[in-house]
Amino acid sequence: MHTLTRTALMAAAALLLVACNPNNPAPELTEKRTAAVAERIAPHGQVAMEGDAMTGAVAAAGPAAARSGSDIYQSNCLACHSSGAMGAPKMGDAAAWAARIDAKGLETVYANAINGIGMMPAKGTCMNCSDDEIHAVIDYMVENSQ
Numbered sequence: 001m002h003t004l005t006r007t008a009l010m011a012a013a014a015l016l017l018v019a020c021n022p023n024n025p026a027p028e029l030t031e032k033r034t035a036a037v038a039e040r041i042a043p044h045g046q047v048a049m050e051g052d053a054m055t056g057a058v059a060a061a062g063p064a065a066a067r068s069g070s071d072i073y074q075s076n077c078l079a080c081h082s083s084g085a086m087g088a089p090k091m092g093d094a095a096a097w098a099a100r101i102d103a104k105g106l107e108t109v110y111a112n113a114i115n116g117i118g119m120m121p122a123k124g125t126c127m128n129c130s131d132d133e134i135h136a137v138i139d140y141m142v143e144n145s146q
């Protein structure tokens with residue numbers, strides 16, 4: 001065999017041995033590299049949980065985006081509650097609201113609106129409404145039904 005070919009073959013075999021060696025440790029991740037990877041795969045926006053301290057952009061977007069009871073009423077509840085569709089207590093119908101609140105208590109009425117009751121869909125279709133926002137709309141409807 002030609003010497004050069006033999007050398008090349010031996011070198012290739014040596015490389016193969018190194019590549020296949022099970023004891024060959026994986027490239028080590030230094031602390032710096034780990035941090036860089038963590039930063040690269042981190043989600044762009046951070047989820048703010050209730051109770052978290054608000055920071056930066058989240059703080060700016062959060063409270064500013066809060067809707068009033070009347071805003072939500074107009075966009076989500078009016079369809080049924082202005083006409084009394086499907087037996088919904090009508091906005092302005094003092095007797096209908098008083099009867100419900102007297103019979104169950106306001107807390108139950110709040111909970112029923114959040115969970116849904118009869119033909120009333122959960123959160124009155126405002127799925128991105130917080131419980132507090134639903135409370136605010138109900139207060140708005142009740143205040144306007146005295």
Ligand code: HEC
Pocket residue numbers: 072073076077078079080081085086087088089100104108109110112113117118119120121123124125126134137138
């Ligand atoms: C698709 C129609 C519909 C929409 C939209 C709707 N409701 Fe209702 N709602 C009803 C009906 C029907 C009832 C009566 C349910 C029953 O007592 O069986 C009701 C009842 C209620 C009650 C009384 C619950 C109780 O315990 O007596 C509250 C409070 C209420 N709705 C709040 C809301 C709010 C707040 C919204 C908007 C965010 C909303 N609803 C949107 C149909 C609707």
